[in-house]
Amino acid sequence: MRERALLLLALGLLVAADVLLPRVLNPYYLTILSRIGVAVLAAVSLQLVNGFTGQFSIGHAGFMAVGAYVSAAVSVHAGAAWLAAWADALPAWALRACYFPVPLLAGGAAAALAGLAVGIPALRLRGDYLAIATLGFGEIIRIAILNVDAVGGARGLSLSAPAHPGLDLRYEGLGAMYGVVALSVAVISRLVYSTGGLAFRAVREDETAAESVGIATTRVKVEAFVVSSFFAGVAGALFAHSEGYIHTNSFSFLRSFEIVVFVVLGGLGSITGAILAAALLTAAPELLRGLGEWRMILYSVLLIATMLLRPQGLFGQREFVPGWLRSRREAPRAAARG
Amino acid sequence: MENFLQQLLNGITWGGIYALIALGYTMVYGVLKLINFAHGDVYMVGAMTGYYLAHAAGFAAHPSLYGLAVTLLVSMAVCGALGATIERVAYRPLRLRGAGRLAPLITAIGVSLLLENTGQLVFGADPKFFPALVESRELVSLGGISLSNVQAVVLATALALMAGLEFVVMRTRFGRAIRAVSFDAPAAALMGVPVDRVILGTFVLGSALAAAAGILVGLSNPKIDPLMGIMPGIKAFVAAVLGGIGNIPGAMAGGLLLGVIETLVAGYLSSTYRDAIAFVVLIAILLLRPTGLFGAPQTEKV
Numbered sequence: 001m002r003e004r005a006l007l008l009l010a011l012g013l014l015v016a017a018d019v020l021l022p023r024v025l026n027p028y029y030l031t032i033l034s035r036i037g038v039a040v041l042a043a044v045s046l047q048l049v050n051g052f053t054g055q056f057s058i059g060h061a062g063f064m065a066v067g068a069y070v071s072a073a074v075s076v077h078a079g080a081a082w083l084a085a086w087a088d089a090l091p092a093w094a095l096r097a098c099y100f101p102v103p104l105l106a107g108g109a110a111a112a113l114a115g116l117a118v119g120i121p122a123l124r125l126r127g128d129y130l131a132i133a134t135l136g137f138g139e140i141i142r143i144a145i146l147n148v149d150a151v152g153g154a155r156g157l158s159l160s161a162p163a164h165p166g167l168d169l170r171y172e173g174l175g176a177m178y179g180v181v182a183l184s185v186a187v188i189s190r191l192v193y194s195t196g197g198l199a200f201r202a203v204r205e206d207e208t209a210a211e212s213v214g215i216a217t218t219r220v221k222v223e224a225f226v227v228s229s230f231f232a233g234v235a236g237a238l239f240a241h242s243e244g245y246i247h248t249n250s251f252s253f254l255r256s257f258e259i260v261v262f263v264v265l266g267g268l269g270s271i272t273g274a275i276l277a278a279a280l281l282t283a284a285p286e287l288l289r290g291l292g293e294w295r296m297i298l299y300s301v302l303l304i305a306t307m308l309l310r311p312q313g314l315f316g317q318r319e320f321v322p323g324w325l326r327s328r329r330e331a332p333r334a335a336a337r338g
Numbered sequence: 339m340e341n342f343l344q345q346l347l348n349g350i351t352w353g354g355i356y357a358l359i360a361l362g363y364t365m366v367y368g369v370l371k372l373i374n375f376a377h378g379d380v381y382m383v384g385a386m387t388g389y390y391l392a393h394a395a396g397f398a399a400h401p402s403l404y405g406l407a408v409t410l411l412v413s414m415a416v417c418g419a420l421g422a423t424i425e426r427v428a429y430r431p432l433r434l435r436g437a438g439r440l441a442p443l444i445t446a447i448g449v450s451l452l453l454e455n456t457g458q459l460v461f462g463a464d465p466k467f468f469p470a471l472v473e474s475r476e477l478v479s480l481g482g483i484s485l486s487n488v489q490a491v492v493l494a495t496a497l498a499l500m501a502g503l504e505f506v507v508m509r510t511r512f513g514r515a516i517r518a519v520s521f522d523a524p525a526a527a528l529m530g531v532p533v534d535r536v537i538l539g540t541f542v543l544g545s546a547l548a549a550a551a552g553i554l555v556g557l558s559n560p561k562i563d564p565l566m567g568i569m570p571g572i573k574a575f576v577a578a579v580l581g582g583i584g585n586i587p588g589a590m591a592g593g594l595l596l597g598v599i600e601t602l603v604a605g606y607l608s609s610t611y612r613d614a615i616a617f618v619v620l621i622a623i624l625l626l627r628p629t630g631l632f633g634a635p636q637t638e639k640v
Contacts (some may be wrong), residue, residue, distance in 0.1 A: 056440075121625055128373065132579055133624045135572075136617040143614035253572060257375070257447050264444045293459050300452035304428055307444045311437030 010182070018175025030174065034242040036282045037177045038235050043262035043278035044185050044271055045231035050260070051269040052192045053224040054204025055123065056131040059138025060232055060259045062118075063111040065251035066141060067233025068240040069151050071107030072159055075169045075241070079103060080161030083169075100176055104237045111233020112226050114141065119225035123218060138256050146248045156247035159240065170244040177238055184231050189271050191227065200224055204269070265306060267313030272320045277313075340482035345605045346598060351489045351558065353597020354496030357590045358551035359574030360581070361503060362421075362544025364589040367578070368520035369540050371439060375446040376424055377548060378571015379453035380417050384549025385562045386461050387413040389468055398469030406471040406491070410553050414546035421545025422538055424449050430534065457564030465563040468556030492554045499550055500590050503543070507586060516540055520584060569613070573600075576620045582633025591631065 022030060046060045079099060086095055122133040151157050159169040171177060191197050199220045202210040211217050240246045262281060266273030288295035359381055366374045388409045392398045397405030428445040477487040507513035515536045518526040527533045556562055577596040581588025596616055604612040
């Protein structure tokens with residue numbers, strides 16, 4: 001009963017946020033908040049591979065790029081026409097609500113496929129070689145997209161349909177985005193803390209031992225990689241639809257490094273750590289804006305200093321789950337994990 | 339055919355620069371098992387140091403080999419000191435605390451960001467033009483293939499530095515210590531090798547080579563800016579992996595190979611794929627021969 005009430009309350013808050021925030025906040029804050037949402041989802045999805053399965057991927061931005069470009073292409077080439085065709089049949093908000101999941105799922109599915117194609121060969125490699133291969137794949141994906149003229153190539157891709165000038169394909173409300181981010185984070189954490197999810201952590205702790213108790217390690221690794229890519233794709237789709245314009249420069253290896261920084265700084269193997277680090281590090285350059293030219297220097301110094309002071313990351317492998325969020329069934333286990 | 343040989347020559351010159359940067363990656367990886375992502379930015383600082391020195395000392399106005407040599411040496415010294423500082427401040431404290439291998443990777447990214455952003459503040463974000471320390475003219479022209487004296491200087495310097503490194507690593511006590519530490523650091527420590535000093539020395543050597551690469555790139559490709567280290571840095575790292583990371587002759591061969599492949603692809607296919615080809619080669623090597631061209635296969639102990 002309590003869970004249901006909480007869920008309703010959360011939904012109400014998200015709808016209120018969706019309607020109210022764009023009216024009261026100026027676009028600058030809206031952009032920062034939506035970038036935080038994207039960063040959180042990217043970080044949590046990478047945490048599944050890097051933190052829980054113990055593999056080291058540094059090409060996550062490539063999968064975000066796939067999600068962003070496929071979702072944007074769906075919206076521009078097909079979605080705009082559908083929205084225009086149904087415009088008279090349904091009220092605008094209902095139409096948008098119905099269409100909202102379409103590009104996200106398309107982007108996520110495309111990224112998951114890309115993750116499967118990259119994961120099967122790459123995950124045979126171990127340690128640093130795996131990291132280097134993912135870096136290479138991420139860059140190949142980015143440069144390949146750069147050379148596809150149908151999605152704008154070097155000009156980038158703008159989310160507008162020339163045939164339907166009045167139509168806005170962007171999501172302005174934050175509620176819908178944060179709803180998707182919260183749902184995805186919930187799915188990932190239920191996955192890794194489920195009984196089946198023990199396989200991920202077993203592979204992380206000791207691959208040989210995991211194999212000896214009958215875990216198909218390569219299969220588990222590929223599964224983690226595909227699920228992680230799916231949510232990276234969703235993050236990319238959210239990014240594309242909240243920014244309204246995408247360019248491959250946003251998905252270079254520097255972006256991948258940034259996501260790795262979120263994961264390691266938050267604590268490898270901590271979902272709450274990844275969320276906190278992603279939010280803090282995305283907001284930090286903006287909060288430091290008063291310092292003018294010095295802000296990025298201070299940002300880098302803070303990054304180095306935090307890592308020197310807490311090499312295990314902010315949270316280590318611990319999670320922080322407030323009591324009201326724990327279901328009764330889960331509470332004793334979470335307490336035992338401490 | 340002439341065109342091909344000309345491209346090959348250009349590729350080798352460019353590859354020599356990659357090789358110099360790749361050596362720094364591979365040596366640091368050898369002793370620390372750390373991918374030093376800040377290395378590309380040390381190369382940028384090398385080029386910038388050369389730019390300011392050449393203007394301050396008047397070498398820019400009167401090109402001479404003497405001016406080039408002084409610029410090269412001073413810049414190598416400055417970057418050697420920078421490399422040592424980075425190791426002392428960002429990596430050694432983590433090593434002493436026994437932090438895993440990932441924390442230093444993040445401080446490396448932090449140092450890289452720090453150098454780039456400080457570079458943009460100090461040097462300005464707009465590109466600068468590296469002074470021509472050698473007056474460009476054609477040195478040899480043979481059957482349609484021409485070698486400019488700039489290319490000759492770049493190649494000769496790169497080769498001389500690599501030969502010098504080979505001498506240091508193979509023939510000196512310090513070089514033996516480097517090899518011992520990269521073979522087995524704890525065992526080397528037990529044999530009385532001062533591991534921390536050797537690591538520091540490795541950083542100094544690698545950073546000095548990166549500085550030399552920065553000067554040479556300034557000569558052959560004069561546009562320099564604070565973010566110039568990002569792409570060559572990552573490509574030189576690919577070159578190091580090509581040759582087998584941790585392997586010194588491998589880094590030299592990998593750098594030359596990557597330079598040649600890139601130049602040929604840019605010349606014959608399309609320059610937009612120039613950046614992608616490095617990574618395609620990387621993936622191919624990793625899947626076919628994960629330890630690189632020169633790397634020995636490793637068996638994992640259980």
